[in-house]
Amino acid sequence: xxxxxxxxxxxxxxxxxxxxxxxxxxxxxxxxxxxxxxxxxxxxxxxxxxxxxxxxxxxxxxxxxxxxxxxxxxxxxxxxxxxxxxxxxxxxxxxxxxxxxxxxxxxxxxxxxxxxxxxxxxxxxxxxxxxxxxxxxxxxxxxxxxxxxxxxxxxxxxxxxxxxxxxxxxxxxxxxxxxxxxxxxxxxxxxxxxxxxxxxx
Amino acid sequence: xxxxxxxxxxxxxxxxxxxxxxxxxxxxxxxxxxxxxxxxxxxxxxxxxxxxxxxxxxxxxxxxxxxxxxxxxxxxxxxxxxxxxxxxxxxxxxxxxxxxxxxxxxxxxxxxxxxxxxxx
Numbered sequence: 001x002x003x004x005x006x007x008x009x010x011x012x013x014x015x016x017x018x019x020x021x022x023x024x025x026x027x028x029x030x031x032x033x034x035x036x037x038x039x040x041x042x043x044x045x046x047x048x049x050x051x052x053x054x055x056x057x058x059x060x061x062x063x064x065x066x067x068x069x070x071x072x073x074x075x076x077x078x079x080x081x082x083x084x085x086x087x088x089x090x091x092x093x094x095x096x097x098x099x100x101x102x103x104x105x106x107x108x109x110x111x112x113x114x115x116x117x118x119x120x121x122x123x124x125x126x127x128x129x130x131x132x133x134x135x136x137x138x139x140x141x142x143x144x145x146x147x148x149x150x151x152x153x154x155x156x157x158x159x160x161x162x163x164x165x166x167x168x169x170x171x172x173x174x175x176x177x178x179x180x181x182x183x184x185x186x187x188x189x190x191x192x193x194x195x196x197x198x199x200x201x
Numbered sequence: 202x203x204x205x206x207x208x209x210x211x212x213x214x215x216x217x218x219x220x221x222x223x224x225x226x227x228x229x230x231x232x233x234x235x236x237x238x239x240x241x242x243x244x245x246x247x248x249x250x251x252x253x254x255x256x257x258x259x260x261x262x263x264x265x266x267x268x269x270x271x272x273x274x275x276x277x278x279x280x281x282x283x284x285x286x287x288x289x290x291x292x293x294x295x296x297x298x299x300x301x302x303x304x305x306x307x308x309x310x311x312x313x314x315x316x317x318x319x320x321x
Binding site: 073 | 234235262263266268269271272273276278279295307313315316319320321
């Protein structure tokens, strides 16, 4: 049987089923630290699920020369946090490649927003991801995942290089560290609140 | 006999067999984060596919999101959604969660998320 022993849910994994569930995308290029970030924040063992892109995506996914290849599988890492008794947050790692757009668009549907992880040693790799997140219509904050050998750019230098909108938050974090990863999510959600129209009393 | 996820070869049957040759679910309200729970645990399960039974067994102790069910059963979500739609139509499962009530984030919800993050 597939899915026996090792992949069975641990105790305490189950929900009641009547919770409100929300999701935030953790987007970024390959090896930027998405999986680490999700692992740091998740209260369940981080999981991996798959989505298959079929013929519907051939316009964007170039499969020429691969007659045997009719579908592309995208692996999505995710984690879960219970924010209170009635509210559950899912964090989904989103690969930033444009060719995964059909899947990302499904994933982004109903998402609160996105945290775009950036590695300043390879800053340009984040640009396409930011483009995709914008195309998905998601509001986002930039979280600079700090590595020991990251160049010491200032926030202003990075904002200018990335051509960030003036109001979009940019925060430095260490994806291995819970308090700083949590702070990045707090900055994102605080920002999302500022985007809402003023409530009429 | 359990092969690890990485070394496991293709399944014995193609995914189109698992879904009965269909490509679209008959219902379309299974988001990644929709909670799935059993509607009627005592309902007769004859006529269900092995994969559908596995979904019901997995959800016996409580609710899980669609993404979690897919991860534990190692089924691509596009396939899982079709199985879930069938199970729902037959009255086996229900989705009581409130994901679909919050398509557009409202202030109260975001404030609750923010407070929850602060309290972690």
